[in-house]
Amino acid sequence: DAGITQSPRHKVTETGTPVTLRCHQTENHRYMYWYRQDPGHGLRLIHYSYGVKDTDKGEVSDGYSVSRSKTEDFLLTLESATSSQTSVYFCAISDDRAQPQHFGDGTRLSIL
Amino acid sequence: AQTVTQSQPEMSVQEAETVTLSCTYDTSESNYYLFWYKQPPSRQMILVIRQEAYKQQNATENRFSVNFQKAAKSFSLKISDSQLGDTAMYFCAFSAGGTSYGKLTFGQGTILTVHP
Numbered sequence: 001d002a003g004i005t006q007s008p009r010h011k012v013t014e015t016g017t018p019v020t021l022r023c024h025q026t027e028n029h030r031y032m033y034w035y036r037q038d039p040g041h042g043l044r045l046i047h048y049s050y051g052v053k054d055t056d057k058g059e060v061s062d063g064y065s066v067s068r069s070k071t072e073d074f075l076l077t078l079e080s081a082t083s084s085q086t087s088v089y090f091c092a093i094s095d096d097r098a099q100p101q102h103f104g105d106g107t108r109l110s111i112l
Numbered sequence: 113a114q115t116v117t118q119s120q121p122e123m124s125v126q127e128a129e130t131v132t133l134s135c136t137y138d139t140s141e142s143n144y145y146l147f148w149y150k151q152p153p154s155r156q157m158i159l160v161i162r163q164e165a166y167k168q169q170n171a172t173e174n175r176f177s178v179n180f181q182k183a184a185k186s187f188s189l190k191i192s193d194s195q196l197g198d199t200a201m202y203f204c205a206f207s208a209g210g211t212s213y214g215k216l217t218f219g220q221g222t223i224l225t226v227h228p
Contacts (some may be wrong), residue, residue, distance in 0.1 A: 042116075042203055042218035043157075058215065090157060097207075097214030100147060103157035106139055 005028050006091050006104040013112055019078040021107050023091030025071075031094045032074040033101060034058075034066065036087040043090060049074055050097075081111045114139045118219035125194045126227050132179075133189045133222050135204030141165075143209030147185045147216070152200040153170070160202070163187065165209075194226045217223050 008077035013019055023032060031050055035043040035058075045058030047066040048049030055066050063085060065077045078085055088108050115138045125131040137146070141224045148160040163180050170178050175195075179188045190199055204219040 031217070040220055042118075042220045043205075043216070044218070045215050048215060059217075063220070072126075092157075092216075094214055098145060098209065099214070100159045100162055101214065101216060102159070103149075106155050106157075112156075 004091060004093055004102060004104040006089075006107050008107060009105065010108045011068050012110045012112065013081055015082055016080050019081050019109065019111075021076045021089055021091075021109070023074045023076070023093075023104060025074075025093050027093060027095070027102075028071060029093040029095040030071075031097060031101075032057065032068065033092040033094075034064075034074065034076045035090045035092065035104070036060065036085075037090060038087050045077065046089075086111045114141070114144075114208060114217045115217040116204055116205050116217050118202075118222050120206055120222045121220070122223045122225070124225045124227060125191075127194055127196060129194055130192045130226065131194055132192060132225065133191075133202050133204075134189045135189070135219055137185050137187065137204070137217075138207050139185070139206065139208065141208045141210070145207045145209070146178075147205040147207070148176070148178070148187075148189045149203045149205060149218075150198075150200045151203065151221075152197075157203075161189065191224075196226050198224060198226060199226045200224060 033048040034046040049055045049068040091104040096099045146163045
């Protein structure tokens with residue numbers, strides 16, 4: 001299995017609080033992605049990174065920011081969490097944009 | 113923008129039988145990749161099979177095969193000799209080539225239940 005660790009695995013927080021999710025990889029892959037999974041929508045891309053300090057927006061980026069200061073870490077931040085951001089969040093990595101992505105185990109985030 | 117549609121929210125099959133999951137997509141790209149991912153109750157996302165659009169030959173991986181119809185923009189997954197462990201949500205996904213950086217667009221998913 002690809003070495004991808006997401007933390008935390010579960011989190012419950014309140015509306016208006018900041019939240020940071022971490023994705024850590026040991027594969028030295030260049031590309032990293034954050035998706036959210038909601039019923040009826042499959043997975044939707046939030047942000048992605050194609051190298052250290054190189055990031056860009058995906059389909060559903062409003063309310064989210066990311067940072068990648070090291071190859072192995074990709075952080076997703078909700079500056080002020082809202083109930084609509086309750087979801088399961090997946091990190092994915094790939095070593096080439098033409099190659100399949102390998103996914104972490106997901107973080108279940110509940111915002112009350 | 114690309115779209116991926118899975119028109120079967122749920123499917124069921126008896127163990128050892130064959131089942132086909134449907135996927136259609138819409139794109140103006142000529143160079144792209146298509147994937148099927150499996151998500152069992154454990155929530156892991158597991159790659160099942162991959163198809164490059166420039167290859168006419170349909171991809172196969174053991175009991176899993178695809179029927180790729182480029183002109184019709186159709187990419188169905190056939191599972192032969194279904195096993196109880198195939199019970200999962202299946203997602204079809206699309207990735208454009210070029211400078212898209214491998215961004216995936218997913219369908220809504222099909223829940224497959226294999227009955228003993």
